Amino acid sequence: MLDILFVTDFVCPYCLVAKVALEEALRETGLEAQVRVQPLELTPEPRERVDTCHDEARKKRYQILVEPARALGLDMKLPPAVCPRPYTRLAFEGLYYAQEKGLGERYADLVYRAYFEKELDIGELEVLCGIAGEAGLDVEGYRQALLQGTYTQKVKEETAYSRDVLKVSGVPTVYLNGESVSIETYTKEEMVRILQQGQEASASGFHCGVDGCG
Structure with a gap:
């Protein structure tokens, strides 16, 4: 069984595309894998939140995701009309609650899509409670x-x-059996190759870093 550590933040568009590409690749190859989600808040509180809506350079870089997202059936807004970009601490707290209830994967997928497809503010408690309910969680307990x-x-x-330990400076960062892999095209085909062959390389291509996306 493959061990996959997926370092991510819910407000990183590259992360959502990579996640879905990885899921599709696992289905196509039939490989068994344990996928572990590792949070990296791009903007931890109380740092000033980022305005992605009016960052033309960032929008231009996001265009690498348009075709891969479409091929994967994602209706992504790049960027979503949620300004400034939400904090994600609460969403990750909710993820750990969902994982304890056996619904972590379902919940995480809905959080990504709420932000990038529905353009909801996933930093707001009531929005997150709505997602929890959709995921099948006990909303009041959540x-x-x-x-x-x-x-x-x-x-x-x-x-x-x-x-501080992994020294991750941008997301998504993916470790396959403990080795960092490079994601450049964000396609299912690339993920199939990575899974079948393995790849040891430093992170390259486009991703969201703690100081911006590029």
């Missing part, structure tokens, strides 16, 4: 976990691990 900060420290620790 709400209380976030209000009480049940998973706040865990998100902070895991984000720190991504930055």
Whole structure:
């Protein structure tokens, strides 16, 4: 079984395309894999949030994702009309709640799509509660976990691990059996090749970094 560590943030468009491409590649190849989500908040609180809506250079770089996203059936807004870009700590806290209920994968997919397809502010508690309900979670239990900060420290620790131990500076960063792989085209075909052959390389191509996307 392949071990895949997927370092991500819910507001990174490259992450959503890479995630869906990876899922499609796993289905096509029939390979078994354990995919572990590792958070890296691009903008941890209280840092100033990023205005992606009026960043023309960023919009231009996003164009690499248009065709891969379309091929994967994604109706992505690049960027979404949510300005400034949301914080994601609460969304990740919700992910840990969902994982404990066995619905982590479903929840994560809905969070990405809520932001990039529905253009919802995933930094807002009520938006996240709506996503939780759609995922099949107990909404009141979810709400209380976030209000009480049940998973706040865990998100902070895991984000720190991504930055300080893994030394990840941009997302998505993907480790296949402990080795970093390079994603450049964000297509299913590229992911199939990576899964079948393995690839050890430093991160390259386009991604979202802590100081911007490029």
